[in-house]
Amino acid sequence: MSDVKIELRNVHKRFGSKVVLDGINLTVDKGSSLVVIGGSGTGKSVMIKCVLGIIRPDSGEILVDGENVLKMDSGAREEVLRKFGMLFQGAALFDSLPVWENVAFGLIQGRKMKRAKARDIAYDKLAKVGLGAEVGPLYPAELSGGMQKRVGLARAIAADPEIIFFDEPTTGLDPIMSDVINELIVDSVKELGATTLSITHDMASARKIADKIAMIYKGKIIWSGTRAEVDASGNDYVDQFIHGRAEGPIQMELLKP
Secondary structure (H helix, E strand, O other): OOOEEEEEEEEEEEEOOEEEEEEEEEEEEOOOEEEEEOOOOOOHHHHHHHHHOOOOOOEEEEEEOOEEHHHOOHHHHHHHHOOEEEEOOOOOOOOOOOHHHHHHHHHHHHOOOOHHHHHHHHHHHHHHOOOOHHHOOOOHHHOOHHHHHHHHHHHHOOOOOOEEEEEOOOOOOOHHHHHHHHHHHHHHHHHHOOEEEEEEOOHHHHHHHOOEEEEEEOOEEEEEEEHHHHHHOOOHHHHHHHHOOOOOOOOOOOOOO
């Protein structure tokens, strides 16, 4: 039995003349946390969207539990997607729904669960991310950014998924709230025994939640290793990125005045 939960093999994607994924090779082991780091526009979000089926790659293979999801019919693919939970960048809550319905949305709409049962699960998951019952009837606009992110995390774990994707989980949060969210992610994943794939440019977050770290640059994975190895990667691109240096092989394309 393979220990690999997700595998991308030579995945390519371009939009017109712009190459976004240029032969991505990546494996995520069962029960482990892989964090993919990289700057804006390097292909991180497109990679995750390809795994979720939101975007179809031009070529390559994407395997979940050894099955190539790109060759599945819609029914089989739907079954695979039930294994996933997702914390979107900016939480991506539905403004028109109260908090508890946001958390229960996938249970009610996707799994056709009775509203009363889904509501109970939603309140239980809210408690797990440190939000009391009084938050349930509120609307997202009534919450701070940090609370919205917690609600997003509660929604991501609502169905006890086998796999969770985290898309820039700490973007827009202050350092203390970022650390709170990172702690909640670590605790939630540990409790579920889930496999996680996260994308971020926040190195504090990466160091906290990762077992392994990989770096994407210009649509390729240019380095991967354990969290402990990232500071002595021997890779100039990784070194520049993790220390946030302007000088180095990664050159920002600045508009000249």
